Amino acid sequence: MAAPIPNSAGDRAAIMLRSKRGNQRLIEQFIQGGTFSATLVSAFTTIGIVVVLLLNSLPFFQQVSVGEFLTGREWQPAGGKFGILPLVSSTLLITLGSAFISIPLGLMVGIFLAEYAPRKVRNVVKPALELLAGVPTVVYGYFALTVVTPFLRGIFPTIAPLNLLAGAIVVGIMTLPLVSSLCEDAISSVPRSLPDGAVAMGATKFESIKDVVIPAALSGIVASFILAISRAVGEVMAVAMAAGLMPNLTANFLDGGMTMTAYIVNTSKGDLPRGGIDYFTVFAVGLTLFFITLGLNLLANKFVRKYRQVYS
Amino acid sequence: MSRFSTPAAAARIRQRKTVDRVFVVLMGIAAFIAVSLLVILLYRIGSSGMRYLGPDLINEFPGRRATGSGARHALFGTLWIMSLTLLFTVPIGVGAAIYLEEFNRRDSWFKRIIQLNIANLSGVPSIIYGMLGLAIFVPFVAVLAGDARSGKTLLAGALTMSLLSLPLVIMVAQEALKAVPSSLRDGSLALGATRWQTIRRVVLPQATPGILTGIILAASRAIGETAPLIVVGAAVMVNSVPTGPFDSYGVLPLQVFNWAQRPQQDFKDLSASTIIVLMGILISLNAIAIIMRMRAQRRA
Numbered sequence: 258m259a260a261p262i263p264n265s266a267g268d269r270a271a272i273m274l275r276s277k278r279g280n281q282r283l284i285e286q287f288i289q290g291g292t293f294s295a296t297l298v299s300a301f302t303t304i305g306i307v308v309v310l311l312l313n314s315l316p317f318f319q320q321v322s323v324g325e326f327l328t329g330r331e332w333q334p335a336g337g338k339f340g341i342l343p344l345v346s347s348t349l350l351i352t353l354g355s356a357f358i359s360i361p362l363g364l365m366v367g368i369f370l371a372e373y374a375p376r377k378v379r380n381v382v383k384p385a386l387e388l389l390a391g392v393p394t395v396v397y398g399y400f401a402l403t404v405v406t407p408f409l410r411g412i413f414p415t416i417a418p419l420n421l422l423a424g425a426i427v428v429g430i431m432t433l434p435l436v437s438s439l440c441e442d443a444i445s446s447v448p449r450s451l452p453d454g455a456v457a458m459g460a461t462k463f464e465s466i467k468d469v470v471i472p473a474a475l476s477g478i479v480a481s482f483i484l485a486i487s488r489a490v491g492e493v494m495a496v497a498m499a500a501g502l503m504p505n506l507t508a509n510f511l512d513g514g515m516t517m518t519a520y521i522v523n524t525s526k527g528d529l530p531r532g533g534i535d536y537f538t539v540f541a542v543g544l545t546l547f548f549i550t551l552g553l554n555l556l557a558n559k560f561v562r563k564y565r566q567v568y569s
Numbered sequence: 570m571s572r573f574s575t576p577a578a579a580a581r582i583r584q585r586k587t588v589d590r591v592f593v594v595l596m597g598i599a600a601f602i603a604v605s606l607l608v609i610l611l612y613r614i615g616s617s618g619m620r621y622l623g624p625d626l627i628n629e630f631p632g633r634r635a636t637g638s639g640a641r642h643a644l645f646g647t648l649w650i651m652s653l654t655l656l657f658t659v660p661i662g663v664g665a666a667i668y669l670e671e672f673n674r675r676d677s678w679f680k681r682i683i684q685l686n687i688a689n690l691s692g693v694p695s696i697i698y699g700m701l702g703l704a705i706f707v708p709f710v711a712v713l714a715g716d717a718r719s720g721k722t723l724l725a726g727a728l729t730m731s732l733l734s735l736p737l738v739i740m741v742a743q744e745a746l747k748a749v750p751s752s753l754r755d756g757s758l759a760l761g762a763t764r765w766q767t768i769r770r771v772v773l774p775q776a777t778p779g780i781l782t783g784i785i786l787a788a789s790r791a792i793g794e795t796a797p798l799i800v801v802g803a804a805v806m807v808n809s810v811p812t813g814p815f816d817s818y819g820v821l822p823l824q825v826f827n828w829a830q831r832p833q834q835d836f837k838d839l840s841a842s843t844i845i846v847l848m849g850i851l852i853s854l855n856a857i858a859i860i861m862r863m864r865a866q867r868r869a
Contacts, residue, residue, distance in 0.1 A: 281763055281766075284763075284765060285763050285764060285765050288765045288768075289668070289672050289764075289765075291664060292664040292665065292667045292668035292671075292672060293668050293672070293673075294664075295660070295661045295662070295664030295665040295668060296664075296665040296668045296669060296683060298661050298665065298732075298735065299665060299683065299686055299687050299690060299735060299736065299739065300682075300683060300686055302690060302701075302732050302735065303686050303689070303690060305701055305705060306693065306697060306698075306701050309700065309701050309704040309705060310697075310700065313704055361599075362599050362602060362603065365595065365596050365599035365600075366596075366599050366600050366603050368596055369596035369597065369599060369600045370600070373593060373596055373597075374600065378600070381604065382600050382603065382604055385603065385604045385607045386603060386607075388607060389603070389606065389607050389610075391789060391793070391851060391855070392610070392793075392848070393792070393793030393794070393795070393822050393825075393847060393848075393851070394793070394794075394795065394796075395793075395795050395822040395823075395825045395826045395829070395844075396610070396614070396825070396844050396847075396848070398826065398829060399614075399825060399829045399837075399840055399841065399844060400610055400613065402829055402830070402837070403613065403617070403829070403837055403841075404609070404610075404613050430606050433603060433606075434603075437603070461585050461586060461588070461589040462589055462593075463585075463588055463589040463592040463593075464585070464589075466592075484692070487692060490694070491693075491694025491695070491696065491697075492694075493694075493695070493696050493795075493796035494795050494796055494822070494826060498826065498829060498830060518694065518696050518796070521696055521699075521700070521800070522696060522699075522796050522799050522800060525699070525700075525703060525799070525800045526799045526800070529703075531708075539700065540700060540704075543696070543697055543700045546694060546696070546697065547693065547694075547697050550692060550693065550694055551689065551692075551693075553692075554688075554689055554692035554693075555689070557692075558685075558688060558689075
């Protein structure tokens with residue numbers, strides 16, 4: 258039998274509606290599928306990062322043992338010496354030094370913004386911090402070279418022209434806004450009734466902050482510290498410009514050094530021959546860096562979740 | 570202080586109040602230090618950068634002397650990188666946010682893993698993305714271009730920056746979608762609109778200001794980041810303006826990096842001038858975001 262032929266205006270309208278609905282269903286499915294694939298891109302990025310780092314550092318670890326890599330005290334890839342400790346020590350000094358600036362200062366600014374600052378002062382300090390956070394990291398490198406190091410030379414005449422201290426200082430400034438804004442959020446999310454209760458019982462404002470607000474916001478505050486440290490570990494341009502490219506196993510802030518990130522960026526610029534030992538070394542160092550920051554970020558996540566559970 | 574029974578108690582109260590006041594002063598000093606750091610930074614860049622801030626900076630290419638040198642290639646390279654990055658990252662990022670907030674609203678293990686993954690990706694150091702780009706995008710682009718010698722072109726750089734800014738776009742867009750009241754969605758669906766019609770005509774217009782903020786943030790990152798682009802082959806020695814995605818390129822922050830490290834003060838000043846151009850672009854982008862947000866709020 259032939260398909261029914263539309264013989265009235267009503268039938269035609271019904272068929273048009275049906276086919277329009279069909280189109281719509283197709284569009285719906287297409288959009289849902291498209292957005293789902295977009296979601297998968299983020300998953301593939303993670304997989305891609307892990308696979309690329311592992312696969313490309315494998316040839317490196319076939320030539321250099323993991324033990325030698327992690328405990329060797331000399332880093333001279335050209336001379337066949339692949340001990341990562343000099344790179345780790347520079348990274349560690351920069352990170353610790355920057356934490357000495359960003360953590361106390363950031364916490365104090367965070368408390369100030371959440372608890373004390375009058376609206377007018379807030380309207381100056383908040384945008385200033387946002388701007389500080391948005392400054393590209395090469396600008397901090399420029400600042401280290403042209404302002405911080407000359408200033409430091411006045412205090413420590415023996416300081417190297419490229420030194421870890423200047424790197425630590427600019428990374429500390431760079432991560433300060435991160436600490437202050439996260440601390441402010443953590444402190445603001447503590448219900449007002451807690452410090453108010455303390456003040457009603459006769460505590461001074463300082464005591465209510467020290468003994469009530471900060472303990473209540475502690476996990477958020479600690480998370481901000483860890484994130485700042487993680488940022489400092491992964492920072493590249495400012496530290497490469499400030500501290501230089503001399504692999505140097507040192508605990509002296511006045512010396513130059515080379516961080517893991519500085520090694521990666523310096524070695525991979527220009528024409529790095531694909532498949533040579535230098536190429537694989539870059540990935541081995543990258544893998545180490547990735548694991549360090551991943552560990553720190555997971556730790557910070559854990560703290561963040563803890564304080565979210567308590568108050569919201 | 571006669572209300573207190575003993576002089577010792579009164580003294581203790583005074584001491585606690587002193588500590589309280591000292592604390593306030595310390596907080597104020599900390600905030601003052603933070604603001605002054607910004608002022609010193611801007612002042613330093615402004616005072617050193619005025620010297621070479623002129624038409625040469627955007628009309629000329631890098632030369633052997635600071636006078637007459639410019640960063641024309643880098644300015645255009647930066648604009649190219651920014652545009653291409655947004656071209657890739659905005660549809661994917663907003664799409665992913667729409668899927669997570671609109672199509673798949675229920676809590677599930679899949680969503681939890683994806684969410685955790687996005688949070689972790691946002692904390693991966695930028696240089697790691699550079700290495701991903703070096704291992705995957707550079708050879709991929711070389712094949713696309715049919716030129717095995719080098720894939721170190723704009724396209725490889727932009728793809729790398731797209732992945733780098735993707736978590737940021739997704740997270741900000743998600744926040745914007747979450748802020749749209751579900752009564753609006755329910756109303757639209759109850760009137761017979763499909764999911765996509767609801768998203769397109771009801772949810773997205775409401776969420777546009779928030780999503781825009783995310784896009785501007787992504788653009789700012791694409792402009793300011795240097796390290797991953799160095800790894801995937803942004804170059805300093807470029808004497809032409811890129812004309813397509815398969816051209817080699819330089820970017821402004823890389824030019825800043827290069828000139829700041831020269832021993833001559835002239836080049837350091839030139840570097841400061843380039844920073845002014847770079848930060849000028851960043852600040853105007855953010856100003857655009859603020860203006861568009863205010864307009865959208867007035868309409869709503």
